[in-house]
Amino acid sequence: MMSAALSPGMAAIVLFGGFFLFLLVRVPVAFALGLACLPLLVIEPRLSPMMLFNETFKAYNSFILLAVPFYLLTANLMNCGGVTDRLIRLSRAMVGNFPGALAQINVVLSVFFAGISGSSTADAASQSKVFIEAQVKEGYGLSFSIAITAVSAVLAVIIPPSILMIVWGGVISTSIGAMYLAGFLPGLLIAAAQMATVHVYAKIYNYPVYPRASLKEFFYAGWISLPALATAFIIVGGVLLGWFTPTESACIAVLYTILLSVFIYRELNLGNLYQAFVDTGRLSAIALFCVGTASAFGWLLAYYQIPRALLENVSTWGMGLTQAGFFIAFVFLVVGCFLDAIPAIIIFGTILQPLAHSVGMHPIHFAIIGIVSLAFGLVTPPYGLCLMIACSVAKVPVRFALKDTMIMLVPMLLMLAAIIVFPEIPLILPKLIAPELLK
């Protein structure tokens, strides 16, 4: 390969050192990533700051990422068009009588939401607005409320549809349909772990309970939510059957939600619609702008072969399937603290793939381990988008909710371990429904 003026170690110090230094003086993450690239771009004779433009342009010029604003728009339209209200009602009829009712509803709604939207940031943004204030009003701790909203939002990228799976499929050529099917069971298991955590919290702190819903209410809530729940089948089914590309399916979800809100639930008006467009643009732009500078940052990491230098000796460790699985999860968990999931897939997914292949790990198993680990990265600081969003909605610094978030991560990590040890958890559904996708 080309020889660089700086050794990988030096370059790593400049990149990560610069990044942390800028973060420390409260430079926004997106700018800190871009600024950390600059010294190397100036020092290295073969590079120039023009590369910053090329890389950000390449990152944004992607039909796949276009799914992000569509998923966000779907979520925003669901909120202002009355879809979310019906899903909350259904969730309440299902789990309202459990201890910590409102927090349980928060988790169950995230599962429904995850089935319609593929963006955790969208889930975090919309549910933070709905739940954090409501939970605090009912006597739940603020830090607990933020933490449960943030950690349940990560389900959105594990349960299909999922932006991360779309990106993974694009970068590591794995069947997106198979990943969609494989994500269901791990997502439900993690949701169950979260509900168990809420149960324990509710018992300790004596959180309130709602009366049990009657069977009639349950069926009524299910009936009025049916058109909303159908969205999940349109999106996931459309992709599985090969009708639409994932981005197109996200666009279909937008159109369907607009139709639903205007003609069936009749709660959408022009003012709401404009507000949904503005909110979508705002949030997807700041999240995606980060992806651009993170891609430039990641490109430089790859240029100096820093990931390879870090992983150089690993293939000689002689790991078995399970050990390799834990190692892959560990790498993605650590990386997820610092990088956005999308550049992390681009950089580390491709590097770890030969390792997964050499130990005979199924590509879908590898994908699910990677995506679940990176999804957890959405709530681990310093770069945990969902936690940042939830905290910014609640107007508290990220530190404030850190302890409860870490506590809630423990049972989720146990589920991740189960997914690693038992490859059948992700693989069983694709095996049963679409075995041809697994080849």
Add this chain to the structure above:
Amino acid sequence: MKRFLDGYHRLLTWLMAASVAILIVPVTLQIVSRYTALIPSWIWTEELSRFLFIWMIMLGAMIAVREGTHFIVDFVPDLPPKPTAALQVVANLCILAFALVFVWWGIQFVRFGWSQTSELAELPMTFIFIAWPLAGATWALFLGESFLHNFRVLAGSDVR
């Protein structure tokens, strides 16, 4: 000056919302043209949607600097107004440096764009690349406003 910035801010927000709304059109056309014979399958729908998408991101990144909504990681605890303002000035100087990089090299990027046309619709890429220096200039403008505010806080005349 404030009124000018407010108006500019509103204009950018409106353009961003419009780009989100318009994005739906080419992607829908793409699906419709594949399944029906109503309209020919225009190959530039995909390209047009990507370009709108780029503008949406850059416009959103511009207004987020004025709204202060770019994600920040808080390592330091909350400080009284004056140290906060001082820290803000330091952070803003860093962002300003980045903004100037976007303007300076962005202009080269735009010049480079004149020699390139897009693959499908054959638009000069300048129409896309110009978003970068424009973002840099807009950030500088919005940061100027923030500097003024912070200096007033530091001078102790205006604690809002």
